[in-house]
Amino acid sequence: DAGITQSPRYKITETGRQVTLMCHQTWSHSYMFWYRQDLGHGLRLIYYSAAADITDKGEVPDGYVVSRSKTENFPLTLESATRSQTSVYFCASSETRGPYEQYFGPGTRLTVT
């Protein structure tokens, strides 16, 4: 299907485990982004990628790792999950990083116990 998808949609994991959240887009957008959404905060940027093999830190990158070997995929890995990483994670993509619209995935709700 066309668009941007995330998997899994819901995940419960234990503290200390490694978790990977997947993001896939079919538009061949250059830019992809990972955000987290927490109560009382606006969406906060974790990492972004300008193209395959180019990634950069956002506002809250600690504890996360990303990779982008293919333009269409942008997985986010929590190397050792902590309770503070319980959140809703959104992936987004856009044609450029300039003032263009970002298209958001449906989100992944992650609970770390």
Added chain:
Amino acid sequence: KNEVEQSPQNLTAQEGEFITINCSYSVGISALHWLQQHPGGGIVSLFMLSSGKKKHGRLIATINIQEKHSSLHITASHPRDSAVYICAVRSWDFGNEKLTFGTGTRLTIIP
């Protein structure tokens, strides 16, 4: 103080009412976005504007660059408009462009 402030945080109105949601920001911006997040969680872009006014159906977005303020209006509100509305601003930070989000306004329209 957050760079982007939205008001009100929560708004409940009767069907048919005219709705106004406000967004104030404290930095120079290149553009402002209004987004809608439905109860299921999905986020969609409603408007992107850098000056003046835009209209799409019953939704109107305005921006006043000098006053660092934007408003989102909904005319003839309907229960399906119930959602969280998020304002986000694009600004430059040490040569990098960034997008800063407000915490959202939760709108509930009662039939």
